[in-house]
Amino acid sequence: MTQNAVRPTPASPTPPGGHLLEVRDLHVEFRTREGVARVINGVTYHLDAGETLAVLGESGSGKSVTAQAIMGILDTPPAHVRGGQILYQGRDLLTRSEEERRQVRGTEIAMIFQDALSALNPVFPVGWQIGESLRERAGLSRADARRRAVELMDLVRIPAAAKRLGDYPHQFSGGMRQRVMIAMALALDPTVLIADEPTTALDVTVQAQIMDLLADLRRDLGMALILITHDLGVVAGVADRIAVMYAGRIVEHADVRSLYRAPAHPYTKGLLESIPRLDVRGQALSTIRGLPPNLMRIPSGCPFHPRCPYAQQVCVDEVPHDLVLGDGRTSACHFAQEVHDDRVD
Amino acid sequence: MSDFETVAATEDQSARRGVSGEPGTPDRAGRPGRSRSLAGDAWRDLRRNPVFWLSLLLVVLVAAMAAVPGLFTANDPRDCVLSRQHAGPSGGAIFGYDFQGCDTFARAVYGARASLLVGAFSALITGVIALVVGMLAGFFGGWVDAVLSRVIDIVLGIPLLLAAIVLLKRVSTSGETVRLFAVILVLALLGWTTAARVVRSSVITAREQDYVAAARMLGAGNGRIMWRHILPNALAPAIVVLTIALGSFIAAEATLSFLGIGLKAPTISWGIDIDAGRVHMRESATPLIVPSVFLALTVLAFIMLGDAVRDAFDPKLR
């Protein structure tokens, strides 16, 4: 029933000068009964071996859709990829056949999801679910898959792993379930792990544990990690670089330190100002006014202009290009330099 | 065979469907909210649905037949002459005569009345029981809900046909009118559960709405809230279920009459005629086929009508 052949070995390593994974000018739209929603409008980002990229944005900004496009698990319909490239080790995934893409999933790029309770199949024991990839993809025997599943559960620090192999997802706590998800994603030793809001559904203390686990695993296993989140606080300790998304675009892209120190896009600035800080006393928390845009009627010019305190006429008329600010930072804002110099604190 | 179970099974599905969201569609924020009125959307869908118009036409036709059968045939269905046994079409009798020498078509036309009477009154009583029980269970919750839900479970667990056999055995020697009412009562008493469940779940949904909380804050009493704010919400789904139930009741009446425990001659019922036609099908099949087609089309019309309206209100499964 399955072609559990040899794992496809990376035919070509990352080409010199290229990135491990690169999304170039990706366009995705959702065709629904109500109309066409432009969900992704020219997203470009890259990921190098062993690094952690955080993709930040509100719900509806397209961060999850981009990840699902990389995985090739978008639901079509309603989602349709309208253009762009997704280069993995220099080869465009979008031009490959569905079968080739399937081979990439799990072995090369793996993904974990937000709500582990619904993302795990409720009627199979977790050991079975972790072992499934091993049996179906790597051709392990039932017993070997079982043994390996216990190892993986140990790896993600599930206590008494061997005993819990036969338990069902609903018998685990939220944090433990997310660990099961991670163990499942690690089964085939992926090069890239995409974590889609891995801690959103969890308690704050458990959130920290899961983030630590992910950081440790990334380091120990030498994976590259894409961390999708709407929570700036989650990102700080873990990520190397941050890409901020708004209305299906990357609006700012920088290394973590410089982005926190001096955001160069009004949207990022707004996000930073809306989180409470321990080092500033008596600070009034500000919010970003207005609502995320309707993706069927994206505002003209800069899509953020209706909510932007810096907005001028040019923002209504012209779509801002990425402005390079030095040390690899970009910001899609007409007034990037001004925003950057206008320090947060 | 009970058509209720069928309805119940599909109904439970849609009830559960309402609760679960629509997973797997990420980034939904971009879609416009459900600001347009649901009823308006539903009506627009319905207007373009040929099944809706077809079933509505059939329902109107059958209703007219039940009200003024004389419009459709000039012959008397009780004017039976044995010498005409299984005679071919002649005069107004476009489908010929049956074993007793009665006009097959005229009997089928006059049969609509008993069917519709039973169907409509059973559905009406069912509706009242369902609204009261569903409203009480859904609105008050707690032990009231627990008790009423158990009652629903128990009644739902009674096999319809078997219970009807036992119940109707008691009136086996009674007259025409008593039997008619007995059949109506038995069907209503056994058939209200599905509708009650639907009402209960829509009452629970309505109860949680903000405007109900607002009305309560403004000092409206339970009775007023139930009557003015919650009942209108529960009515539409209840009517849909009752339309389908009406079809099932008609089928059930015919089945009971077919078995000889529902209506009996001199009442004219499709079930009785189907049974009579069945016995003599080798000599002439028309007296079997004609009432069969009338019954099937009537039941179908109500079920399709309810189905179409429900689909329009609940487009998720398209």
Add this chain to the structure above:
Amino acid sequence: MFRFILRRLLQMVLAFFGTTLIVYALMFAGQGDPIQALAGERPVTAAQRAYLTEKYHLDATGVGGFFYRYVTYLGGLVRGDLGQSLTGRQISDILAAAWPVTVKLALIALAVTVLFGVTAGVLAAIRRAGVFDHATLVLTLLVLGIPTIVLAPLAQYFLGVRWPIFPPTAGAEPSFWALLLPGIVLGSLSLATALRLTRTSVTENLRADYVRTARAKGLVRRRIVGVHVLRNSLIPVVTFLGVELGNLMSGAIITEGVFNIPGVGFNLFRGIRTEDGPLVVGIVSVLVVVYLLSNLAVDVLYAVLDPRIRYE
């Protein structure tokens, strides 16, 4: 799991007492001559009257008498002693001869349901909004809307008499071939419901989050649908089929009557026709028990299939 089954078992025992009490009360309580009520419009011979009085303890009167009679009847039911029909045969003997036929018929109907209903339901869900999907929806609506009293005689006429593909009636010791057409007729309603239920269930599960996870694992589509989705979707379907098996056995009254199949339903059909009260009460009591048992079996089955229920 054990506690779950125990609880259900207790519920069933309660339901058993409740239902039999209702059946018994409706048959015997109230006005008039209970013996005449049993016999309907038939004349009752002195011997029958004496037998019925003794059998149902009709000489005991009042509420106490009623419960005395009920307990005696219940005792007989539990022991398998259902008394005699008005024709003088032991009802338990009649049922013993009839059961195998009814079970055979119900199993044929169930096989038809599973083979066509569930398969078509899965296909319709996978190719949702396609031609096959729309066709099956219309077809199932037709089947659901056509009562058995129409379907059975018409099938008998067209496929048995007009174009004699199948034997029109079964008669004693029916062969598989003779039971096939009645089985299809009997199963058609379950088939349509099973199809719709399967379609809804599979459609819902295809949208579930765990399907996305399975795709992210790089599983082939056949495995995702065939293992992950199907295993979840079949929980309500199997439950339905379990309940339906109970329905099919008690619901075969018309089909067995029309096709002259000497099963339980046929005997009930005949009992109603000939106004044989004791036979009707006896068969209905047994069928109610069968119905309750099949519901219990379904609940247990549900717990086996759905781990979330098991550990409730």
